[in-house]
Amino acid sequence: MRILVVGGGTGGTIVANNLARRLSAEIRARKVRITMLSASDKHMYQPGLLYVAFGQMTPDQLYRDQASLLESCIDFHVDPVEKFELDNQKVITRSGKTHEYDILVIATGSRIVPEQIPGLAEGAETFYTEETAVKMFKGLRALEEGTIAVVVGVPHKCPIAPVELIFSLHDYFKARGIRDKIKIKYHYPIGRIHTIQNVATWAKPEFERMGIEYETLFNVKEVDVDSKVVRSEEGTETEYDMLIAIPPHRGMEVIEKSNLGDDGWIPTDRHQLTMNGHDNVYVLGDTTNLPVSKTGSAAHFEAEVVSENIASIIKIGTPVRDYDGKVYCFIEAGHDQATYAMFNYQNPPDLKPPSKPMHWFKMAYNQMYWTSVRGLL
Amino acid sequence: MSDTKIVDARDTFCPGPLMELITHMKQSNVGDTLELLSTDEGSGADVPEWVNKVGHEIISNEKIDGVWHIKIRKVK
Numbered sequence: 001m002r003i004l005v006v007g008g009g010t011g012g013t014i015v016a017n018n019l020a021r022r023l024s025a026e027i028r029a030r031k032v033r034i035t036m037l038s039a040s041d042k043h044m045y046q047p048g049l050l051y052v053a054f055g056q057m058t059p060d061q062l063y064r065d066q067a068s069l070l071e072s073c074i075d076f077h078v079d080p081v082e083k084f085e086l087d088n089q090k091v092i093t094r095s096g097k098t099h100e101y102d103i104l105v106i107a108t109g110s111r112i113v114p115e116q117i118p119g120l121a122e123g124a125e126t127f128y129t130e131e132t133a134v135k136m137f138k139g140l141r142a143l144e145e146g147t148i149a150v151v152v153g154v155p156h157k158c159p160i161a162p163v164e165l166i167f168s169l170h171d172y173f174k175a176r177g178i179r180d181k182i183k184i185k186y187h188y189p190i191g192r193i194h195t196i197q198n199v200a201t202w203a204k205p206e207f208e209r210m211g212i213e214y215e216t217l218f219n220v221k222e223v224d225v226d227s228k229v230v231r232s233e234e235g236t237e238t239e240y241d242m243l244i245a246i247p248p249h250r251g252m253e254v255i256e257k258s259n260l261g262d263d264g265w266i267p268t269d270r271h272q273l274t275m276n277g278h279d280n281v282y283v284l285g286d287t288t289n290l291p292v293s294k295t296g297s298a299a300h301f302e303a304e305v306v307s308e309n310i311a312s313i314i315k316i317g318t319p320v321r322d323y324d325g326k327v328y329c330f331i332e333a334g335h336d337q338a339t340y341a342m343f344n345y346q347n348p349p350d351l352k353p354p355s356k357p358m359h360w361f362k363m364a365y366n367q368m369y370w371t372s373v374r375g376l377l
Numbered sequence: 378m379s380d381t382k383i384v385d386a387r388d389t390f391c392p393g394p395l396m397e398l399i400t401h402m403k404q405s406n407v408g409d410t411l412e413l414l415s416t417d418e419g420s421g422a423d424v425p426e427w428v429n430k431v432g433h434e435i436i437s438n439e440k441i442d443g444v445w446h447i448k449i450r451k452v453k
Contacts, residue, residue: 155400159391191423195393217430219399234430248403263404291389291397327391345388 001032001314004099006081006091007107008038008066010373011285011299015105017375018307020071023314027073032314034073035101037093039080041066044130045369046296050161050332053127053136054168062130069374081108084258086278103280103310106266107303108255110157110286110294114247117153119223123230124151124245127165139242140172145181146241151220151230153248154189157286157294160329160341162186162246163194163203167334169244170210184211185238187218187230196341198351199331206333220245249294251287265289270345271322273306282306293327300372301326307375330362338362381410386417387444394420395427398449402433405451410436415445424449 005016016036026032043066051057070076079093090100112128114121125136148169152162166186173179186193186207192200193207193214207214219233223243231237251264260266260275267276268288275281284306285299292298302323309319325345332338333354340358341349352358371377384401386394394415401411413424424447425435436448 154396154403155392159396189399190393190395191426195396196391197419217427219431291386291392291394293391325388341391343390348390 001026001103002101003032003034003103003105003310004091004101005034005036005105005107006084007105007109007285007287008036008040008043008076009107009109009285009299010296011109011287011303012036012038012105012107013043013066013069013373014300014303014375015107015282015284015307015310016074017069017071017373018303019310020073021375022307022311024073026314033075035075035077035099036070037077037079037081037091037099038066039078041078043069043373045366047158047369048366049127049130049133050164050168051366052130052133053140054172055137055141059130059134064370069370081254084254084260086260086275086281089280101280103282103313105282105284105306105310106255106260106275106287107283107285107299108252108287110249110251110264111253112247113250114153114245116248116250117220117222119225120153120220120245120247123223123225123228124243124247126245126247128157128247136244140169143182143242144178147183147185147239148242148244149185149187149230149238149240150244150246151187151218152189152246153220155294156246156249158329159195159293159295160199160331162188163199164332165244165246166207166210166212167332170212171334183213185240186212186214187220187232187238188214188216189219191216196343196349198349199341202339202351210334249286255287261289270325272309272319273302273323282310292325293329295327295329296369297329298327301328330358330365332359332362381412381448384411384413386413386415388416393417394445395423398424399427402449402451407451407453409451411449411451413445413447413449415447416443417445420445420447 048062083092127133194200255264268283284302286294305323337354338359339354343349386397434450
């Protein structure tokens with residue numbers, strides 16, 4: 001049985017490690033082989049980029065060698081897939097190699113596409129890559145006064161990020177003693193300040209307490225870089241001195257080129273996490289088209305279901321679990337406090353008041369992640 | 378006329394039905410029709426508010442067995 005995992009991010013790494021443990025006897029007996037193909041020999045802790053953008057972490061703290069995170073029995077190659085041929089049960093990689101499989105796991109993730117909005121790539125700071133997060137911090141550090149406009153593209157990874165960004169901006173300029181010289185204006189695509197009703201209800205008075213201006217039903221249409229104006233699809237505009245964007249995202253190009261899904265999102269069964277029409281192909285993390293948050297947390301919980309089901313199919317011939325839509329998101333709430341949102345397909349999040357211990361837990365999790373991605377936590 | 382594309386956002390809290398619809402509207406072509414399925418009680422009002430503000434067209438909006446079925450045509 002050949003299991004091929006494509007993608008070495010949170011979801012792919014947890015699946016591979018979890019399977020390696022569950023199927024250790026079968027692997028030793030050479031009845032099962034696990035191969036992972038990834039685009040990089042490094043693994044990034046992506047939530048740390050927000051800390052980099054505020055000078056609280058340096059980029060080197062975000063990385064580990066991918067090979068060091070994997071069980072030794074996993075056959076790991078830095079050789080990204082260039083083409084999926086599902087009908088022939090094989091993939092072709094950048095180096096020209098062909099990998100055949102019996103079971104395929106696709107966890108290729110997503111990418112930012114600021115270029116989809118005219119002027120956004122040139123005019124906006126973002127924190128979704130190492131380089132742009134560092135650039136954003138330098139921009140914040142140089143800013144002494146003026147208006148910061150925050151805009152949000154759709155779809156985007158980590159739906160809590162826009163709110164966390166606002167708390168971080170407020171705390172950063174307050175600590176520098178110039179909060180009164182900085183106007184912060186937040187723009188959000190739908191008719192409230194966060195897509196989760198309970199988060200919106202909680203954050204609205206917090207925004208008002210911090211003096212954050214906000215405009216809802218604002219979908220970014222274009223950025224006039226020369227005039228420093230951002231305009232919405234809905235017909236409004238905001239002038240800014242510094243523009244920060246949560247950029248729109250898209251699935252990976254290889255998914256689109258292989259015709260696996262519109263915009264790189266693969267049609268996926270919301271409970272079994274199999275690709276529609278392909279029972280031996282599993283999809284997880286950002287790569288799915290599911291109406292679930294694109295977060296490492298969702299990828300983590302999906303990975304547990306996928307690995308348990310693949311192992312049980314090999315051992316007893318049937319899957320044993322359904323994914324229930326579970327997501328758990330920390331929410332940094334400023335003042336060294338945090339809360340969390342936990343929900344699934346049936347139960348909405350019930351937000352608790354922010355607390356310092358929850359912030360400390362988040363700080364601890366920033367290190368515990370490396371245990372989590374090894375499939376141990 | 379193109380087929381109606383179903384956007385199944387039932388039983389989702391994040392990113393939520395309207396955010397799902399905006400994503401799929403961006404993927405669609407002018408003239409396309411999308412049908413949003415939502416179990417969010419607020420969708421019956423939230424979705425038309427956005428559709429009207431941005432200038433698309435609501436074709437129908439009805440609740441059937443606890444599920445909002447909202448058909449939208451992309452106009453621009």
